[in-house]
Amino acid sequence: MRYVDEFRDPARAQVLLQRIRDTARRPVQLMEFCGTHTHAMFRHGIRQLLPPSITMLSGPGCPVCVTSAADLDRAIALASLPGVTLTTFGDMLRVPGSRGSLQTARAAGADVRVIYSSLDALEIARREPARTVVILGVGFETTAPTMAAALLQAEQEGIENLRLYSLHKLTPPAMAAILRSGEVALDGILAPGHVSAIIGSSAWEFVARDFHLPCTVAGFEPLDILQGIADLVEQCEAGISEVHNAYGRGVRSEGNPAAQALLAEVFEVSGAEWRGLGSVPASGLALRGRFRRFDARPLLDERRPDWSEAREPAGCRCGEVLRGVLEPTRCPLFGRACTPERPVGPCMVSSEGSCAAHYRYGGTR
């Protein structure tokens, strides 16, 4: 049980920080893909301990944040259908769509329930067979296997009233889209630990091969993150672009084959709409083959014109924040019109959003 303290040891952190300071000769811009990295760095104060030559940019690794306004509008429409219970992770409740959020839909009478895992939704479906129970499937490669497991279980038990609205997304294509756009100059990528535990560190090979950038997989404790940054800085200084794994206790090169098999059985790769990135080919997961009968999409009338009219909240620049183009504090709404209590955009709502991290831990107030 004592795996936390040893990765927070201040003396070892100082050694790593010194190594980073000694190595970093020229300015470098690194991107941490994952919102959990962003939050961990703020929580432990890592940004302020790094030498000023190192700039950390936050990437699109917050599943709530990258859900598009149009998809959110569809989720709200699903929740408002008679006989439908929409189950969702709590973070999604407050994210604003074009007109209101799931929370306001709930107040207006929609049956929206917060779940902690996909198995909670399965339990509701079991208990309330007369209702159609829809899971709002939000998350990356880490969350999707639990959804797959729930559907397999439903299939086995013959549960007919469970549906999945899959907004699941794959992280490497989003990373590739950001790198391809060339909008931000990056010198290296801190790759997400949890996601890589599923897909394997080898899934990031394209970063080194196609974009000639160093890429290091890191865990989420302070020493993990510092180790990852030190490795990236060393690669930058040495002119190396390789994929390294600084999270050996959690991540293997090939990932988790069991979880991958589960994903492959239930899902197929599809296009997906990302807030900030737009439509990214082969970056989503849709139900495949015999699991299509669990798909919630047919419940919605896709010809309704509303979907194409989805719009982002006025003045919200979450899209730019998610691409690493805009620092949250430079958004004109930040901390004024947009706060965690009254969020305008999703990056201020989610516990993994970078605006929320800057606001909570930033100390700018």
Added chain:
Amino acid sequence: MSDTILLAHGSGGQLSHDLVAEVFVASFANPMLGRLEDSAVLANLGSGRLAFTTDSYVVRPLFFPGGDIGRLAVCGTINDLAMSGAQPRYLSAAFVIEEGLPIADLRRIARSMAETAREAGVAIVTGDTKVVERGHGDGCFITTAGIGVIPDGVDVSAAGAWPGDAVLVSGTVGDHGMAIMSQREGLRFEAEIVSDVAPLHTLVRAMLEVCPEVHCLRDPTRGGLATTLNELAGQSGVEIVIEEARIPIRPAVQSLCELLGIDPLYVANEGKLVAIVPEEAAGQVLAAMRAHPLGRDAAIIGRVRSGRAGRVSLRTTLGAHRILDMMVGELLPRIC
């Protein structure tokens, strides 16, 4: 009696009377309640000011490692009294019960309340029972109110912190919230996480004995330590600076928090208190706390300074500084 609660148990008729007599009066056993008058008539409470508080308790599951909703309902109200420096004396208890709740569960809850009240030296002297239809309640909701007496010379207030004061916590934080969450999430750990739910007034008494001029006391329940510190800093118009490395946290709680992406400083406690005391008394108060069974892991975690009114800053284990904000919204496990 039937095995489960029926709507008729709340009708005010024979079944209601039987339920009250067999479950509540039998468990709480005291002469004031036993008279079954419309109000409890309290004897002369003696010298000192009266403290009066109320709170409602809603928890799922009703029974959790280390406690249950009954113990929670008694301790929570006792602790609210204790945080104003009062010694609790009398409680009321009102139950909203969902149709279909096993009567055995209700008995278990009532027994647990009675045991906790006995342990704390308070009497449950009045109460009420209502039954709601199945699906309209989470098994059982309990509202308790309490009356206590504040000894002369004690003046504890959330607005009482002064620059220079020491900030203490009575033990490990996050135990209750993570005990509940581990049940809800169906997570099993080698070391089970147990709720800290406990009545704190005897700990408070021990602290006041060595330092009657304790400035602030508050129990960090919902919103956890971070939210309580923010409330105290705000109400006192001071800045509080906390050392992360000094905050006691059980390894099992820390591990589960990391697994779920939850900050233990925002997790609820039901048997811990935060105290702000004059600096010169800090050592003595700490010793008194550590000598009490509920304060064995007590620690001085920070200082009050004039700084920026209402701000709580945290010096992280790595030596960086950041703001420790109020909790916003609810605690949710991370998705990613």
